[in-house]
Amino acid sequence: MIQLRNIERYYRKGLSKSWVLRDLNLDIQEGEFVTIMGPSGAGKTTLLNMIGMLDEPSAGEYNFLGEAVHSMKSKYRQELHKNYMGFVFQAYHLIDELTVYENIETPLLYRNIKSKERKSIVADILDRFNIVAKKDLFPEQLSGGQQQLVGVARAVVSKPKLLLADEPTGNLHSKQGEKIMELFQELHREGVAIIQVTHSEKNALYGSRIIELEDGFLRADKQVRGINN
Amino acid sequence: MFKNYIKIAFRQLRKHKLFSALNIFGLATSMSVCLLLIMIIADQYGYDDFHDNGNRIYRVISASSENQLPTQASFATTSRTVASDLKADYPFVENTVRLLTIGETVHIGEKKFEENVHALLVDQSFLETFSFGWTTGDQRTALLEPRSVVLTEGAAKRFFPYSDPMGATITLSDLGEYTVTGILPDPPIHSHIQFDYLISYASTATFTKEQHEEAQTHEAYNKIWRGMAYVLLDENNDRQKLDAALAEIAATYSLRDEKVQFLFQAQPLSKIMPSEDLSNEIGPGTPTIVLYFLMTLGLIIIFSACFNYTNLSVARSLKRAKEIGVRKVIGARRKDIIFQFLGEAVLIASIALVVALFLLELLIPAFYGLDPFIGENIHLTRTPQLYLSFFGFSLLVGLFAGMLPALNISRLQPIQAIQQLSNLKLFSRMGIQKVLITFQFALSLIFILAVTIILQQQKHVLNTDYGIRIDDILNVRMGEVDYDLFAQKARQVVGVKDISASKLVLLVGENADAKATFKDGRDSMDLSYNAVSPNYLANMDIELVAGKNLPENVNSKGEQFVLLNEMAVKRMGFDTPEAAIGESITLDTINLSIIGVTSDFHQQDIWFSSVQPFALRQNMDQKRNANIHISEANSKATIAAIRSIWDEISPDESMIAFFTSTRVNHLSKFFRMGSSIIGFVGFLTILIACLGLLGMVIYNIEGRVKEVGIRKVLGASAGNIVWQLSKGFFLLLAIAIVLAIPLTVFGANLWLQNFVTRIAITPAILLVGIGIIVLLGLLTVISQTYWAARTNPIESLRNE
Numbered sequence A: 001m002i003q004l005r006n007i008e009r010y011y012r013k014g015l016s017k018s019w020v021l022r023d024l025n026l027d028i029q030e031g032e033f034v035t036i037m038g039p040s041g042a043g044k045t046t047l048l049n050m051i052g053m054l055d056e057p058s059a060g061e062y063n064f065l066g067e068a069v070h071s072m073k074s075k076y077r078q079e080l081h082k083n084y085m086g087f088v089f090q091a092y093h094l095i096d097e098l099t100v101y102e103n104i105e106t107p108l109l110y111r112n113i114k115s116k117e118r119k120s121i122v123a124d125i126l127d128r129f130n131i132v133a134k135k136d137l138f139p140e141q142l143s144g145g146q147q148q149l150v151g152v153a154r155a156v157v158s159k160p161k162l163l164l165a166d167e168p169t170g171n172l173h174s175k176q177g178e179k180i181m182e183l184f185q186e187l188h189r190e191g192v193a194i195i196q197v198t199h200s201e202k203n204a205l206y207g208s209r210i211i212e213l214e215d216g217f218l219r220a221d222k223q224v225r226g227i228n229n
Numbered sequence B: 001m002f003k004n005y006i007k008i009a010f011r012q013l014r015k016h017k018l019f020s021a022l023n024i025f026g027l028a029t030s031m032s033v034c035l036l037l038i039m040i041i042a043d044q045y046g047y048d049d050f051h052d053n054g055n056r057i058y059r060v061i062s063a064s065s066e067n068q069l070p071t072q073a074s075f076a077t078t079s080r081t082v083a084s085d086l087k088a089d090y091p092f093v094e095n096t097v098r099l100l101t102i103g104e105t106v107h108i109g110e111k112k113f114e115e116n117v118h119a120l121l122v123d124q125s126f127l128e129t130f131s132f133g134w135t136t137g138d139q140r141t142a143l144l145e146p147r148s149v150v151l152t153e154g155a156a157k158r159f160f161p162y163s164d165p166m167g168a169t170i171t172l173s174d175l176g177e178y179t180v181t182g183i184l185p186d187p188p189i190h191s192h193i194q195f196d197y198l199i200s201y202a203s204t205a206t207f208t209k210e211q212h213e214e215a216q217t218h219e220a221y222n223k224i225w226r227g228m229a230y231v232l233l234d235e236n237n238d239r240q241k242l243d244a245a246l247a248e249i250a251a252t253y254s255l256r257d258e259k260v261q262f263l264f265q266a267q268p269l270s271k272i273m274p275s276e277d278l279s280n281e282i283g284p285g286t287p288t289i290v291l292y293f294l295m296t297l298g299l300i301i302i303f304s305a306c307f308n309y310t311n312l313s314v315a316r317s318l319k320r321a322k323e324i325g326v327r328k329v330i331g332a333r334r335k336d337i338i339f340q341f342l343g344e345a346v347l348i349a350s351i352a353l354v355v356a357l358f359l360l361e362l363l364i365p366a367f368y369g370l371d372p373f374i375g376e377n378i379h380l381t382r383t384p385q386l387y388l389s390f391f392g393f394s395l396l397v398g399l400f401a402g403m404l405p406a407l408n409i410s411r412l413q414p415i416q417a418i419q420q421l422s423n424l425k426l427f428s429r430m431g432i433q434k435v436l437i438t439f440q441f442a443l444s445l446i447f448i449l450a451v452t453i454i455l456q457q458q459k460h461v462l463n464t465d466y467g468i469r470i471d472d473i474l475n476v477r478m479g480e481v482d483y484d485l486f487a488q489k490a491r492q493v494v495g496v497k498d499i500s501a502s503k504l505v506l507l508v509g510e511n512a513d514a515k516a517t518f519k520d521g522r523d524s525m526d527l528s529y530n531a532v533s534p535n536y537l538a539n540m541d542i543e544l545v546a547g548k549n550l551p552e553n554v555n556s557k558g559e560q561f562v563l564l565n566e567m568a569v570k571r572m573g574f575d576t577p578e579a580a581i582g583e584s585i586t587l588d589t590i591n592l593s594i595i596g597v598t599s600d601f602h603q604q605d606i607w608f609s610s611v612q613p614f615a616l617r618q619n620m621d622q623k624r625n626a627n628i629h630i631s632e633a634n635s636k637a638t639i640a641a642i643r644s645i646w647d648e649i650s651p652d653e654s655m656i657a658f659f660t661s662t663r664v665n666h667l668s669k670f671f672r673m674g675s676s677i678i679g680f681v682g683f684l685t686i687l688i689a690c691l692g693l694l695g696m697v698i699y700n701i702e703g704r705v706k707e708v709g710i711r712k713v714l715g716a717s718a719g720n721i722v723w724q725l726s727k728g729f730f731l732l733l734a735i736a737i738v739l740a741i742p743l744t745v746f747g748a749n750l751w752l753q754n755f756v757t758r759i760a761i762t763p764a765i766l767l768v769g770i771g772i773i774v775l776l777g778l779l780t781v782i783s784q785t786y787w788a789a790r791t792n793p794i795e796s797l798r799n800e
């Protein structure tokens, strides 16, 4: 599904360049559950954003489902992003002014889905994530774990082929984190590809493959037999 | 989606109450004023749109000159032979209408009607060309015959409350008897042609010269100052042909008259109101420029309010950046974000509109209250179309106000918005806001100064000594009444101090000229004069500086003596007034001896004309006006007594009298109105500017709460912090002042050039304005910064 070839990412600081990703080659298949690990500042977020088409490589090729993202018009790239990807953030980033229900509904609105269909899709998700009772609450009325649950629900409501998660459990207690990981695993089983960034070895084991970054270089790439797999 | 936007917008409103309140209040006040302006403009542009053939009707307007022919017509009137010539010689002219206004007293049996009896002399074609409607009688023949009259329904009811008017007779004081041949509805308010009854134009053939000055001249091709001609073109409505025809006719007339050149132009019916500035206008004739002025004011107000919205939105956009980033990540396109933000702005504008509609209902009576003159010329009407245009207006306002924030914030890159809020450069360090706020305050200052200067100038003009008495002079038009008889009786009235006779009433724009030649026959000038009785000087408080007054009795030799003012003798080359005494001067053909010299006094008006050389001549038989100096106390009773003397002498004619001061102060009214309108707009501008500043300060402080906390922990005093938070805004105020002052001084001087006596723009005037602006600005800023400086630092830091 994803092919990265000789990807570079640097920021210009005056005349010199400060490198974040260097000569990165990576293939990810459909339905894989990949974990990106590495020390702080290694470039994990940068890589995730690039795969999620929120950021562009400074050099190199990026093919997504056979299409060349690096040479694509930004409008078309946004469409790809919209049609195939869901994002989960460490800080949840729910929209404060919207209720749980509306937060989950919003991605569907941007995809012009009819009101009736929208209602049933959101109802299904609420049901599945066990948050029906919370649907009319605003984010500030929820615990962190509950907020992240909504965050995941919002990311998957549009049935993405790829779920991107940047330290999704970083702000959560281990108990809450476990719940999110189990959810990811369930989605993975249903065929959704997942790429997550985490510092937790334990969380990494939920996935099927671990990629280690260090100073922008790919240091290791190994298959794992995760928990419950 | 749309519903969703609305929902979110409402939540935003509720959540950010301060932001919403500032915006809605600011927009609503400004909008209400703009709505009023829309009503005024709709009223003024709504004239004459009820005629079925309106787009084919033109009025012939004219100009004439002995020298260079002007390119622009200056009279709304024209010679009516143009109408007959067009009808006779140009087949594309379907019809023409000749029209003359007359003001006559109407007699019906014993009853006399003097008020609201405006009459028009019109051709039968008037009824066919225009669409005033018809009530009774034969519309096709009613005005064909001489001595026919058609009444409006209103006039018919007033003239004949108990009987059938058809076939009845009405008598005009000068013009004889007429038979009622028809009745038509009252003309709509929005018609520039207003009348109470119509007399057949054919009647003019029966007038004698004594009856009507137009009796002999109405068919004269070269009399263009009275009467109108309207033209209805055929279905092809070829304006160019009409223009060519009028040029042809003008050329013919110019050849026929050796001295005078003529210009005739076609003016479409729709262009009559609001009008170009034409003399002899019959409608309200509001000059287009006045409406443009109002529109400009309206635009300034609404732009200012829109800027506020923009400003506050920009100030808040940092807070909303995260939301926008998230929305983009979950699938929003730029378009979606733009719609959302525009939607919010439109919603706020719509709510503001509702508030503005309430304010408007308060504003309308206040507006009418400004001056009775307004009610006479402006008829604000509420129609469904008007409300539709209000709605359209609020929509535009919303879109305009929301555009900049929408375009800007929608450009955000999502990862920047979400992850790096701190170094987000949304609006290049608030540059736009600063520019807008500065602009608003500069504008406010300009308005404050404008009002001050206008009022000062008005006061100055009214308080200047003009060398002639202005107050308490009641001028009575003598008409057919004998002055000496009237004066003798009126002198006995308690409260009458003195009475003098004069040909003209000075200071109200009346003028008479003679060609003056003196010693050196080659040197001559046009000399304005008035012919007066000898007591005129004393009565009008004009000082005699040399020689003697005019003699009491005019002897058999006729006019012999003349008084000149100082400026006139200086102009003649005399070094002192004394030197001129006994010298001779020829006015036109009459040789006169200079008997005395008076000090200079104003003649034409006190506003725009300066003192000119002037002569006071002996009054032979031109005692057209009685200038009655009455005491201020009990003036009502005095006037009533004078009136009864008049009625005794001349029971048929009613007395026409006016105070010089009323006429002179006529312009004061416009000053007052102008300054109240500008003052009101200025008040709004200041209010809006302060609201904007308030919002900006509040958001600025919100963003710096932590900084303030840290500074306080480090030991900064409250005063210190107030200064830290406020100094940026003070700088903006200073820039606004520096911008506004030269602009104001320049503009004001340009305006003041129009006046003969004018104030100087002193630093004192400027300082007052600056003081007001600085005070308001300081209060706004410090009210907030002081509050921020007083809060406990631990609170703000703990919240982090």
Ligand SMILES: Nc1ncnc2c1ncn2[C@@H]1O[C@H](COP(=O)(O)OP(=O)(O)OP(=O)(O)O)[C@@H](O)[C@H]1O
Pocket (backbone or CB within 6 Å): A011, A018, A019, A020, A038, A039, A040, A041, A042, A043, A044, A045, A046, A047
């Ligand atoms: N806009 C930017 N300009 C300059 N340098 C940047 C910018 N964004 C990120 N970097 C640098 O890129 C490097 C990688 O950042 P990135 O956020 O990808 O790290 P990370 O692996 O996600 O770290 P963490 O585990 O702390 O989240 C860092 O050294 C960071 O300083």
Ligand SMILES: [Mg+2]
Pocket (backbone or CB within 6 Å): A044, A045, A046, A166
């Ligand atoms: Mg990171």
